[in-house]
Amino acid sequence: MLGIVLAALGLQAAILQQDAIRRILAINVLGVGVFLVFIATAYQGADAPPDAVPHALVLTGIVVAVAATALALALQRRMESSDVDADDE
Numbered sequence: 001m002l003g004i005v006l007a008a009l010g011l012q013a014a015i016l017q018q019d020a021i022r023r024i025l026a027i028n029v030l031g032v033g034v035f036l037v038f039i040a041t042a043y044q045g046a047d048a049p050p051d052a053v054p055h056a057l058v059l060t061g062i063v064v065a066v067a068a069t070a071l072a073l074a075l076q077r078r079m080e081s082s083d084v085d086a087d088d089e
Contacts, residue, residue, distance in 0.1 A: 003036030020079075024072045031065045 010030025017023050035058045042054035 003033045003038075003040055005033070006030070006036065007033030009033075020076050021073075024069060024076065028065065028069055031061070035061060 007030050010026050010028070010033055013026035014023050014030060017026055038054055038058055042051055044051065
């Protein structure tokens with residue numbers, strides 16, 4: 001349930017926000033919600049052995065999300081600095 005709420009809030013903020021940094025953070029919140037939903041659907045009960053594949057996929061997704069966030073923030077910073085340089089001319 002929490003994953004669905006986080007995914008919905010992240011999607012809403014990604015659509016409605018104007019600031020690029022806030023959109024990047026909203027997409028991260030959306031991703032966390034998707035990860036929680038994926039782990040919750042992989043749960044098989046207390047007596048069943050855990051399935052390692054969904055956990056490995058979520059861990060890989062977290063690593064990719066961190067790298068994509070770093071890239072998005074670096075590109076945003078570069079765009080802001082180029083806007084300042086263009087205004088100076």
